[in-house]
Amino acid sequence: MEWMRSVRVACVIALTTTSAVAFAKPKVKTYPQSCNQVWAAVKTATSSPHYNFAQLDDSQKKGLVSTGNNLTGKRYLDITLTSPTPETCDVAVGGVFSGFAHDDKGDLFGRIEEAMKAPSPSTAPPATQPTK
Numbered sequence: 001m002e003w004m005r006s007v008r009v010a011c012v013i014a015l016t017t018t019s020a021v022a023f024a025k026p027k028v029k030t031y032p033q034s035c036n037q038v039w040a041a042v043k044t045a046t047s048s049p050h051y052n053f054a055q056l057d058d059s060q061k062k063g064l065v066s067t068g069n070n071l072t073g074k075r076y077l078d079i080t081l082t083s084p085t086p087e088t089c090d091v092a093v094g095g096v097f098s099g100f101a102h103d104d105k106g107d108l109f110g111r112i113e114e115a116m117k118a119p120s121p122s123t124a125p126p127a128t129q130p131t132k
Contacts, residue, residue, distance in 0.1 A: 026080075026094035027105040033116070035061055035081045035089040042079060042091070044118070045111035067104060075104055 031038050039061050046054040046065045052074075056063035061081040068075045077095040084090060091112065093105045 026078075026092040027109070028090055028092045029109055030084075031089045031091065031116070032087065033089060034086065035083045038089040038091060038112070038116070039081055041112050041115035042081070044115035045108065046079075050107075050111065065108070068102075072102070075102065077104055077108060079108075 039058070042063065043056060046056065046063065050067065052066040052068075054063060054065045056079075063079045065077050065079065066074060067077070075095060077093055080092045080094075082090045082092070091109070093108055095104055
């Protein structure tokens with residue numbers, strides 16, 4: 001009978017630790033811009049210092065970024081852009097962990113939105129040359 005109790009406890013522990021993976025769904029946001037514009041913002045948002053590394057595939061508009069360290073734990077986020085219409089872009093960010101201490105998906109979406117608000121080099125006013 002004691003071994004049955006041990007088996008039950010082991011099952012509960014296993015289900016508890018793996019349930020976060022089962023419920024970790026990608027978070028999706030739709031932007032009213034083309035995926036080319038959003039992808040440029042994703043590339044800006046995933047640069048240092050917020051992410052340890054970023055593997056971005058320009059042709060497929062997909063990527064993988066890493067955040068965290070040995071103390072807080074390394075966490076990976078995968079990014080996928082799809083275009084339901086030519087004028088809109090769906091950004092899906094998936095990752096296993098997002099909890100009370102870290103909101104990795106929300107942080108990444110916030111950085112993407114900040115990068116989209118910033119003027120791009122093509123829309124920035126030209127620098128003026130000082131006159132002599």
